[in-house]
Amino acid sequence: MPTLRLLATILILPVAAIAQTPANAPGARTITLAEAVALAEQQGLASRAARDGRDAARQRDRAFDARLFPQLRLSGNAADLDRGINPITLPTGETQFIRQAHNQSSLGVTVAQALPWTGGELTVGSHASRIDLFGDESSQYWQTTPFVVGLRQDIFRPRTLLWDRRENELSATIAERRYLEAREEIAGQTASAYFDLFAAQLALANAEANAAVNDTLYRLNQGRYDVGKIGENDLLQSELALLRARAAQDGARLEQQRTEAALRRLLNLPGTQAIVAAAPTAALIAEVDPDRAVAQALRGSSEIQSAELEAVRAQRRVSEVRSINGFNASVSAQVGFNQTAPAFGDAYQSLLEKQRLQVGVSMPLVQWGGGRAAVQAARLDESRAKTLAAERRAALEEDARFAALALVQAGRMLAISAKADTVAAKRFEVAKNRYVIGKIDMGALYIAQSEKDAALQAYVAALRGYWAANYRLRRLTLYDFVEGQEIVD
Numbered sequence: 001m002p003t004l005r006l007l008a009t010i011l012i013l014p015v016a017a018i019a020q021t022p023a024n025a026p027g028a029r030t031i032t033l034a035e036a037v038a039l040a041e042q043q044g045l046a047s048r049a050a051r052d053g054r055d056a057a058r059q060r061d062r063a064f065d066a067r068l069f070p071q072l073r074l075s076g077n078a079a080d081l082d083r084g085i086n087p088i089t090l091p092t093g094e095t096q097f098i099r100q101a102h103n104q105s106s107l108g109v110t111v112a113q114a115l116p117w118t119g120g121e122l123t124v125g126s127h128a129s130r131i132d133l134f135g136d137e138s139s140q141y142w143q144t145t146p147f148v149v150g151l152r153q154d155i156f157r158p159r160t161l162l163w164d165r166r167e168n169e170l171s172a173t174i175a176e177r178r179y180l181e182a183r184e185e186i187a188g189q190t191a192s193a194y195f196d197l198f199a200a201q202l203a204l205a206n207a208e209a210n211a212a213v214n215d216t217l218y219r220l221n222q223g224r225y226d227v228g229k230i231g232e233n234d235l236l237q238s239e240l241a242l243l244r245a246r247a248a249q250d251g252a253r254l255e256q257q258r259t260e261a262a263l264r265r266l267l268n269l270p271g272t273q274a275i276v277a278a279a280p281t282a283a284l285i286a287e288v289d290p291d292r293a294v295a296q297a298l299r300g301s302s303e304i305q306s307a308e309l310e311a312v313r314a315q316r317r318v319s320e321v322r323s324i325n326g327f328n329a330s331v332s333a334q335v336g337f338n339q340t341a342p343a344f345g346d347a348y349q350s351l352l353e354k355q356r357l358q359v360g361v362s363m364p365l366v367q368w369g370g371g372r373a374a375v376q377a378a379r380l381d382e383s384r385a386k387t388l389a390a391e392r393r394a395a396l397e398e399d400a401r402f403a404a405l406a407l408v409q410a411g412r413m414l415a416i417s418a419k420a421d422t423v424a425a426k427r428f429e430v431a432k433n434r435y436v437i438g439k440i441d442m443g444a445l446y447i448a449q450s451e452k453d454a455a456l457q458a459y460v461a462a463l464r465g466y467w468a469a470n471y472r473l474r475r476l477t478l479y480d481f482v483e484g485q486e487i488v489d
Helices: 015-020 033-043 045-066 160-226 232-267 290-300 302-324 370-436 442-477
Strands: 005-009 029-031 071-077 081-089 095-115 120-133 139-155 275-277 283-287 328-341 352-362
Touching: 029 033, 033 045, 033 160, 033 232, 045 160, 160 232, 160 275, 160 302, 160 370, 160 442, 232 275, 232 442, 290 370, 290 442, 302 370, 370 442
Parallel strands: 029 275
Antiparallel strands: 005 283, 071 095, 081 095, 095 120, 120 139, 139 328, 328 352
């Protein structure tokens, strides 16, 4: 694979554009593109929302990891009072209805540890309960289980915790990468707003210059008309050009105010201090190897991880459906000690063994093809997820490849537009001087002025396009091709 080659090309902003940029406006705050992006990422509202989303995902990941450690639980009943007539079955089989009144209170502490590789749960606990009997002869007794070890295990069931862990790891990775992508998206939006203001500033400065030039030319043409050197039609054409220049100046001033307010909102800047977008004087044109861009996109994009997460969920669904529609068994066992006594202390003396074992089985016998259909549907969903993942991968490869090529092309267009703007500005200056001494007609002068304005707009558009292509490539690949390193938090 060809190595990445970076060419630092100095693109000097045309002299006319620098002279027209209001960078020295009194009381204004001059800000560069890099500063604007840094401010947007540090204090912008969109950036704050992105950080909150990332931090929330991190907390969910920590909460999941914490559940894998032993969990200590305290449970019990403060009171369970039952007073009424209840049916009692006698040893003879006869049922009698006897009035009863009793209360039961209980308290227990349990330590539970999930077993990810088996899908079961191991518990260690200690419990105590008190039963109070009310009536003519009230009595009470205690039942204690000082120590008991239990195991609950499903057999032929999906290991839910392992699936949960795999999904959680992918979700955490996706959240981190989406945050980085959101930050690069914010950088691109900031660059767009920055160049909106920069273009509006240049347009306003250009409109003011055009209005001043057309005012001078109109006064000059009035003198020529008075002495009969030009006709009334030429004078009216000069006046019309002046009126249009003044109207364009008013429109440019409003657009400059609007774009300044938009950038201030995006950067979340308080106060009313005027903002001036500094004239970019240099840019880096990167000759990026498209294959390198594709490799970085496949490695860093959240799209690949999202597709993998969907595939994992589809595989889990297949496993669960197959389990539900097949033979299942579960085992629950407890081993410990217990005792009963009227006094609390006596309930912990002469402990007796406590053992309990439960084995449950289940298996559907007749489903009329429903189980087979459910499994087939889950498998088709899995196949669909794999197909969509392949499609998204191919689309990402294509986007990354052409984003790299677009960045190189944008750099070339920027260099050409900068040169064209300089040439057009010089041509207009020459045409203006030749018109003053009467060497060219008014139509040729206004054509040169229009071409000068169009060249300036094309240069700003090319500058905007270059930085938009740069941030688009960064977002797709999460890689800084200028520094030659991955973009990290």
